[in-house]
Amino acid sequence: MSKGVKPVSRIVGLGVSYPDNIMTNQDLEKIVETNDEWITTRTGIKERHLVKRGERTSDFCIRAAREALAEAGIAAEELDAIILGTISGDLRFPATATLIQEAIGAKNAAAWDISATCSGFMFSLYSADTLIAANRAKNVLVLGAELLTPITDWSDRGTCVLFGDAAGAAVVTRATDDRGVLSVVIGSNGSYTDLLYCVGHGTSSKGELAALNGERVIHMNGNEVFRHAVRMLERTAKEAVEKAGLDPADVDWLIPHQANTRIIAATAERLGLPMEKVFLNIHKYGNTSSASVPLAMYEARKEGALRDGQVMLSVVFGGGFTWGGAVIRF
């Protein structure tokens, strides 16, 4: 019997999708006062995928969902719920999850979106695990998807170099042995709204924030967010590992939210994990917000890095602030 608690749920299929269109750091040099060297050393990002006009969040979700279901060997009709973490859905309403439901033919599923910024996938995974634990669902499709580049201020070099667009999906079902989600934790602190926000179409658009910034783009105090992120990622990672009944030394892979290589390195160091145990793909995609963890998990599996029986720790942090972590044995 493996060390750690017995899992309730398990990821049995993963899928991803992102736009073909690539923007490199060199391309960005033509748009804002920046350079490849600064972006690479300060963030770890070399390129990102950007949505083209006419492409929608649901398009990428549907492709990711189909791939995840195919790997899981589960039919869309067998899904009890579809939970999508996104702050950039197709429409103000209905939920983008319902558009995915219709497209894949998941006629027996309830479908809803969760707004938790970069923690959206983790919040959705938490919900799926909780539904399965409560016997309210057997099979849940969990997604994290974000098209942030259409709501990026392309004249702000402090944010426009960071983001990319993508979707990731996971099929979560009941665990039958020691493989699965050993722990999943989430949290929020609404005291820091002014450090990272987007007015967009929110009802506060006549309110205070909009008076300062009446546009629909992301605003971020990068320095301050960085500081909070490192602190909360360490705390959340330790909580997730403890709840899993493990020690940090039992973790084979740290697969964190891919926001900034320096944030990730600082987190790994605080957990006593060497960088060889950290899976990074931020150089190829930038910060894809709620899609970043399923995208990194997917690549870690496809590349043969994250093998059957291995334990991965994931931690996320985003606007709100929101955060979360999970320990999963694959």
Ligand SMILES: CC(C)(COP(=O)(O)OP(=O)(O)OC[C@H]1O[C@@H](n2cnc3c(N)ncnc32)[C@H](O)[C@@H]1OP(=O)(O)O)[C@@H](O)C(=O)NCCC(=O)NCCS
């Ligand atoms: C955004 C971020 C990369 C900026 O890096 P930083 O090391 O904090 O840089 P600073 O903001 O302190 O800026 C340092 C200098 O670089 C400049 N700078 C900022 N962006 C730049 C860019 N793209 N190219 C070149 N110079 C840039 C600043 O203007 C500043 O110049 P100054 O010293 O002359 O004023 C970093 O703060 C970060 O990653 N924050 C967290 C972001 C995040 O994870 N957000 C999402 C949470 S999910």
